[in-house]
Amino acid sequence: MVADLPGDAYFGGLTTTEITRFLVLTAVAADGTTRRAVTIASLTGDPADRLDRVLAEQINTPDKFLQFLMLLLGLGSSAEVAGPAAAGGSIALWRRGGTGVLELLLAALADRPAQLDELAGLVGQLAATERGRAALPEGFLELWQQVDQVRRELAQTGCAHERA
Known part of the structure; x- marks a missing residue:
């Protein structure tokens, strides 16, 4: 039997x-x-953007991105989020005027800006490559740039807050 001693390993x-x-x-x-x-080991020295990279690798289609976005922003929201089955696929949600997407982004901006901070890392990872940009729904990056600009301005002025 080996005593519970801390140890280091390098891979x-x-x-x-x-x-x-x-x-x-x-x-x-x-x-x-x-x-x-x-x-489960303690992880030290891992890249700061590791989780964003893992997500970007897994979220590789516009459908997967919208499903993730709706899940992330729908959590903690009192709004009812229509799932892909209700709308004939998540792309249909986006193409029908972004039913739910714009509202979720704006609600998070007003009430839960930390959720947008998390989303910013993923969108940044996806937007950095052609393959990643292909995983974003058409027109989303332009919308995100506007939302992200407001998010950063609110953070700089100290107006962003979390509501209980």
């Missing part, structure tokens, strides 16, 4: 999106018996 050669706190530990006994366990 090199990983891409940013492969970095995780979850480790699979494998122990093999002399008789060949193998046991595995998953543990």
Whole structure:
């Protein structure tokens, strides 16, 4: 038996999106018996934008982006968010005048700006590459630039606040 002692481990050669706190530990006994366990490690020195990169890699279509946006901004909102099944797909939500999307963005801007801070990292990651921009619904980046400008101005003037 090994005492619970802190230890350090270094794993090199990983891409940013492969970095995780979850480790699979494998122990093999002399008789060949193998046991595995998953543990959560302390992660230090990881890139500040690691989670944004992981999300950007997974959110690779306009449908997935809108589903994520509606989930992120719909949480903590009293507004009822129409899901893709109710609208014939999330792209249909966007193309029908952005039903729910503009309202969720503006409500978050007014009541929950921290949610937009989180979204800003993801949109920045997606907007940085051609592949990422293809995952954004047509016209969203232009809308986001306006919302983001107001978000940053509110943060600078100290007017942004969280409501309970």
